[in-house]
Amino acid sequence: MLLLPIPLGYAVVALTTVKVLSLSATGQRPLWLVGLVPLSIFVAGVARALFRRRPAWRASLALDEFHGFQDRVTTALAFSDIPEAERTPLMQAAIEDGVALSNRLDPGRAVPIRVPRESALVLLLGLGLFGLSRLEVRHYRQLPLPSAFEPMVMSADDIELFRDVAKELQAKNDDPNALVAVRRFNQLVEDIAEHRLDRHEVFQRMGDLERDLKDNLDLDQDARDEGLKGLARELEKSGLTKPAASALDEKRLSDAEKALRELAEKLKNKESKPNAAELEKLRKALEKAATSNEERLRNIEERRRDLEEEHKSLLKKKGEQPDAGASADPKLADNERRLEHLDREKSSAERSQKQMSELDKQLAQAAKDLMHDAGQSAQDLQQGAQDINRMAKQEASEEQKKELLRKLQEMRELMRQQGKGGKDQMQRLQKFGQRARGQRGSGEGQGDEPGGQNGGKKEGPLRLGNPGGPSVEIPMPQSARGESQAAAGDKPGGGTEPGAGQRAGTGHDPNLSGAATDLKGKSVDVTAAGADTGQGTASSQVIYGAAERGFVGHGYKQVFTDYQTVAEQTLSQDEIPSGYRFYVRRYFQLIRPRD
Amino acid sequence: MTDADQAREEVSEFQKRIGALREEIGRVIVGQRDVIDGVLSCVLGSSHALLEGVPGLGKTMLVRTLAGVLGLEFSRIQFTPDLMPADIIGTVVLDEGTTGARSLEFRRGPIFANIVLADEVNRATPKTQSALLEAMQEHRVTVGRTTHVIKEPYFVLATQNPLEMEGTYPLPEAQLDRFFFKLEVPFPTRDELHAIIDRTTTDKHVEVRCVLTREQILEMQALVRRVPVARHVQDYAIRVLQATHPTAEEAPDLVKRFVRTGASPRGAQAMLLGAKVRALFDGRFAASVEDVKATALAALRHRVLLSFEGEAEGVASDRVIADIIKKLPASKE
Numbered sequence A: 001m002l003l004l005p006i007p008l009g010y011a012v013v014a015l016t017t018v019k020v021l022s023l024s025a026t027g028q029r030p031l032w033l034v035g036l037v038p039l040s041i042f043v044a045g046v047a048r049a050l051f052r053r054r055p056a057w058r059a060s061l062a063l064d065e066f067h068g069f070q071d072r073v074t075t076a077l078a079f080s081d082i083p084e085a086e087r088t089p090l091m092q093a094a095i096e097d098g099v100a101l102s103n104r105l106d107p108g109r110a111v112p113i114r115v116p117r118e119s120a121l122v123l124l125l126g127l128g129l130f131g132l133s134r135l136e137v138r139h140y141r142q143l144p145l146p147s148a149f150e151p152m153v154m155s156a157d158d159i160e161l162f163r164d165v166a167k168e169l170q171a172k173n174d175d176p177n178a179l180v181a182v183r184r185f186n187q188l189v190e191d192i193a194e195h196r197l198d199r200h201e202v203f204q205r206m207g208d209l210e211r212d213l214k215d216n217l218d219l220d221q222d223a224r225d226e227g228l229k230g231l232a233r234e235l236e237k238s239g240l241t242k243p244a245a246s247a248l249d250e251k252r253l254s255d256a257e258k259a260l261r262e263l264a265e266k267l268k269n270k271e272s273k274p275n276a277a278e279l280e281k282l283r284k285a286l287e288k289a290a291t292s293n294e295e296r297l298r299n300i301e302e303r304r305r306d307l308e309e310e311h312k313s314l315l316k317k318k319g320e321q322p323d324a325g326a327s328a329d330p331k332l333a334d335n336e337r338r339l340e341h342l343d344r345e346k347s348s349a350e351r352s353q354k355q356m357s358e359l360d361k362q363l364a365q366a367a368k369d370l371m372h373d374a375g376q377s378a379q380d381l382q383q384g385a386q387d388i389n390r391m392a393k394q395e396a397s398e399e400q401k402k403e404l405l406r407k408l409q410e411m412r413e414l415m416r417q418q419g420k421g422g423k424d425q426m427q428r429l430q431k432f433g434q435r436a437r438g439q440r441g442s443g444e445g446q447g448d449e450p451g452g453q454n455g456g457k458k459e460g461p462l463r464l465g466n467p468g469g470p471s472v473e474i475p476m477p478q479s480a481r482g483e484s485q486a487a488a489g490d491k492p493g494g495g496t497e498p499g500a501g502q503r504a505g506t507g508h509d510p511n512l513s514g515a516a517t518d519l520k521g522k523s524v525d526v527t528a529a530g531a532d533t534g535q536g537t538a539s540s541q542v543i544y545g546a547a548e549r550g551f552v553g554h555g556y557k558q559v560f561t562d563y564q565t566v567a568e569q570t571l572s573q574d575e576i577p578s579g580y581r582f583y584v585r586r587y588f589q590l591i592r593p594r595d
Numbered sequence B: 001m002t003d004a005d006q007a008r009e010e011v012s013e014f015q016k017r018i019g020a021l022r023e024e025i026g027r028v029i030v031g032q033r034d035v036i037d038g039v040l041s042c043v044l045g046s047s048h049a050l051l052e053g054v055p056g057l058g059k060t061m062l063v064r065t066l067a068g069v070l071g072l073e074f075s076r077i078q079f080t081p082d083l084m085p086a087d088i089i090g091t092v093v094l095d096e097g098t099t100g101a102r103s104l105e106f107r108r109g110p111i112f113a114n115i116v117l118a119d120e121v122n123r124a125t126p127k128t129q130s131a132l133l134e135a136m137q138e139h140r141v142t143v144g145r146t147t148h149v150i151k152e153p154y155f156v157l158a159t160q161n162p163l164e165m166e167g168t169y170p171l172p173e174a175q176l177d178r179f180f181f182k183l184e185v186p187f188p189t190r191d192e193l194h195a196i197i198d199r200t201t202t203d204k205h206v207e208v209r210c211v212l213t214r215e216q217i218l219e220m221q222a223l224v225r226r227v228p229v230a231r232h233v234q235d236y237a238i239r240v241l242q243a244t245h246p247t248a249e250e251a252p253d254l255v256k257r258f259v260r261t262g263a264s265p266r267g268a269q270a271m272l273l274g275a276k277v278r279a280l281f282d283g284r285f286a287a288s289v290e291d292v293k294a295t296a297l298a299a300l301r302h303r304v305l306l307s308f309e310g311e312a313e314g315v316a317s318d319r320v321i322a323d324i325i326k327k328l329p330a331s332k333e
Helices: A005-021 A024-051 A056-067 A072-080 A088-103 A121-136 A154-174 A176-193 A199-215 A221-237 A242-249 A253-268 A276-320 A320-370 A374-420 A421-434 A479-488 A539-549 A554-573 A578-590 B005-028 B034-043 B057-071 B086-090 B126-138 B190-200 B214-228 B233-243 B253-258 B265-281 B289-300 B308-313 B317-327
Strands: A461-462 A470-474 B050-051 B076-078 B090-096 B102-108 B115-119 B141-144 B146-149 B156-158 B181-184 B260-261
Touching: A005 A121, A024 A539, A072 B233, A088 B005, A088 B115, A154 A176, A154 A374, A154 A578, A154 B265, A176 A199, A176 A374, A199 A374, A199 B076, A221 A242, A221 A320, A221 A374, A242 A253, A253 A374, A276 A320, A320 A374, A320 A461, A374 A421, A374 A578, A461 B146, A461 B214, A470 B126, A554 A578, A578 B214, A578 B308, B005 B034, B005 B057, B005 B214, B005 B265, B034 B057, B034 B181, B034 B214, B034 B265, B034 B289, B050 B057, B057 B076, B057 B115, B086 B090, B086 B253, B090 B141, B126 B141, B126 B156, B181 B289, B214 B265, B233 B265, B233 B289, B233 B317, B253 B260, B253 B308, B253 B317, B260 B308, B289 B317
Parallel strands: B050 B156, B050 B181, B076 B115, B115 B156
Antiparallel strands: A461 A470, B090 B102, B141 B146
16 A cells, blocks of 8 residues: 555556647557556565564564553464473463463454555545546647549540440440449449549449459350350351351351241241251251250360370389389479360360350251241240340340440549659640640651641651650551651651741741650551452541541541551550550540541 | 473463462562562572662561471572682581591571572672582582582572772672672551551561472473573664664663673573463463563663663663663564
C-alpha cells in the first residue's frame, strides 16, 4: 500500500500528458516504457513484502502484548517447538499455561487490520485516474480539406465514339445478359460525360464490368466450332444436307439453320420428296453426323490408349535397361507431349459433345424416323434447326460480349495513356488527335511555306512515338505534297509568316540553328491495301475527299472499314509494342466515319 | 502428580514464601517495593547488590531486616578509609589455650556471614574493596595458605552515598560489574514518610521474625535457576546488551553519542536471572520480555560507562538504558 501511490501517481501524470498532448500510440510509447519503473518498484515492494523474513513469534507477541499475558502464549509456543523429552517440568507447565490462555485470546482486537495511511491517497489517485480516463480533451485541429474531386475527363469525340459503340451493341443484341452489360457500359459512358466519376471510380466500374463479362463468356466456343465442323464433314456426304454442311463449316449458323429448315420442308412435301437412294444417303449422313462427335471422342480415346501403352512400355524399357535410357528419353518426351495434346483434344471433344448433344440427338432421331416416316424426320430436322438457331444466337451474343470487352479495353487503354504521363502526355495525345483528324498542329514536318488556307490539313506525315525515341510515321493523305517538299530540303520546315502562304513554306525558322532533325528511329510505312472493287472512286480519292470535307460519307466508311480491317489483322498477327497498338487504334478511332 | 503439577506447586510455594517475606519486611520497611524486590532478586539469584541512596533512606535497615526475616547470619561492615582487608576478612592470632598451649588461629572477619552489609563501600581504599570483591565473586577467602569457604547462601549488600564524593574511592568498573544489581533507593513519598515517622517515633518496637530457613532459600535459589527462558526472551536480553555498545547495529543514537563502553555479558546474565526471579514472583513458569525490560535498568545502569561528553552533558545511564528499552522491538527479523 505504501508503494501503490507511486505507479498510480505516475499513471495520473502520464494519462494527463496523453490527454493534453493528444499523443499517438507511438508518442505514448516512451511513457509506457518509463511507466515500467514505478510499476517495477511497486512489484518489487510487493514481492519483498511477500517473501521477507518476518520476526519470529510476531503474531503471538502481539497477542501477548494486547492481552497483557507477559509472553505466556509466545513462550508456550516456543517451548512446544522443543522435543518433549527435552522439556523441563517448568516448560511443560508454561506450555499448559499458554494453552489455558488460548481461549481468552482475541486476535481480531489484538491485531486489527488497520486501514493504511496511504489509503486516502490511493483512493484519491484512483478517482483521479478514473476521472481523467473519462475526460475528453477536445482539440480543434484544422483538418486537411478533402481532396478536390477531379472528374475523369474524356473528349466529346471519345464520348461520342463510345456512345455509338454502346448504341450499336444494344441494337445488335437481344441476349438479356449482354444487354445488361451494354446498359452498364452506356451508363458508364454517360457518367463520364457528365463528369460524375473520378479516375478511380471509372477504372473500378470498368473492372467490375469486365469481370462480369468474362464470367458470363462462354469459353467453349472453340470446342463448339470443332463439333460443328465434324458435323459438317458428315453432312457433306449427302447432297441434301450439303448446303447446311457448307454453312456449318463456314460457321454461318443462320444459313445452316435455313438449309435444314428447307430440307425439312422438302421432306414434308410429297412432291419434292427425294428418291429413296437420296433418302438413304441422307439417313446415313444424318446417322453419321449424329455420332460424329462421339466417334471423334472414341478415336481420341483409342489413340490415347495406344499412346499410353507405348508410354508404359518405354518406361518399362528404361527401367530394365538404364543404359538404353538415353535413347528412350526423346521418345518418352515425344510420347508425353502427344499424350498431353490428346488429353487437351479429348477434353475439347468432350465439351463439344456436351454442347452438341441436343443437335446430335435430333439428327439421330431424324435418321431413325427417316426410315419409316419422312414427316416425323422433317420435324426432327426442324428441331435440329432450332438448336442451331440457339447456338447461332449464343454465338452472336458471345461476339457482342467480346466486342464490348474489346471496347472496354480500348477505353481503359485510352484512359491509361491519358493519365500515364501527366500533362505532357495529355498534350501529346491532344496533338495526336488534332493531327489525326488533319487539324493544324505545331509539330515538325511542315512544308517550306507556312500552312495555307487549309491550315493543318497540309501537314507532314503522322509520327507515332515519344520525342527522341523510336517512332513510326504514318503517311497522311494530304501530306504527300508537303512531305515531298520537305524531303527535298534537309532542314525542318517553318514558315516565317504563319498562315499567310498558299503552299507549304520552303524556308526555315530563323530561330532554329543546327542540323536538321535526324531521327535515329527508322520510319516504317504502313500500307493499307483497300479492297479494290474496280468500281467508283479509288480509295485514295475517297480518303482525299474525306480529308477535304471531313470524315463523312458512304465511300469513306467503306474505305475506313477496309483500312481498319487490315490494321487490326496486322495488329493481331504481328508483334507490335502495345504502346504502338494504342496509337494505331486511337488513330482509327479519331478518323472513324462520322454521321 | 505430573512433573508439571509439581513444578506448578513449587512455583506456588515460591510465591507464598515471597509473599510472606514481603509482608514481614513490610512491617519494618515502608514502601521501597522495587528496592526490596531488587534485593530479594539478588538474594535468590545468588548474587550481590549495590544500593545507592542518600543517607537516612533505610538502606541499612532494609538489609538488617532482610537478614532477620531470612534467619541468616548477618554482619555489617562500615567502610572507612582506614579499613584494612584483614578487618573484613579476618586475621590469624596467637591463641593460648586453657592448657597454656599457644597456637595460631584464624579469626574470621565479618565477611564470613551469610548476609554482609558493606556500608558506604566506596569510602574504603581499593585494597580493602578488592578483598571484599574477591570474596563476593569466589565465595571463599584465602588467607596465607588456607582457603576458607564462605557458607551458602552468601550475598553482599553494599551501599554507597552519591552525594559525599570527597575522600571516597569510587569502585572501579571491573568491580562494579561484580554486583548483580545496582539499586537506587528513592526518596519516600509523603505517605511513606508519614508511616516511617509513625513507626520510628513511638515506643513501639517491631521485631521481625524469621520466615525462611536457609534450606528454603537454597531451594528457592535452585528453582530460580530452573526457570526456563524462551529463545526470543534470551535473544531480547542479548540485543539489549548489544545495544548498550556504541558500535552495535541496533544501538540508539543516545548510546552512540554518550556511551563509552557497554555492558559486559554479566549484564545479560543479571537481566535474565532477574527476569526469572520476577517471573516466579508473579507465579509464572518462564521469564518474559517484560521481565527483562523490568530488570534491565538495575542490571545495566552500573555497567554502562558514559563518555566524557555524556558525563559533561549530565546524561544518566538510566536515560540511555530507558532509551534502548523504548526503541528496541521485542522481536527481530
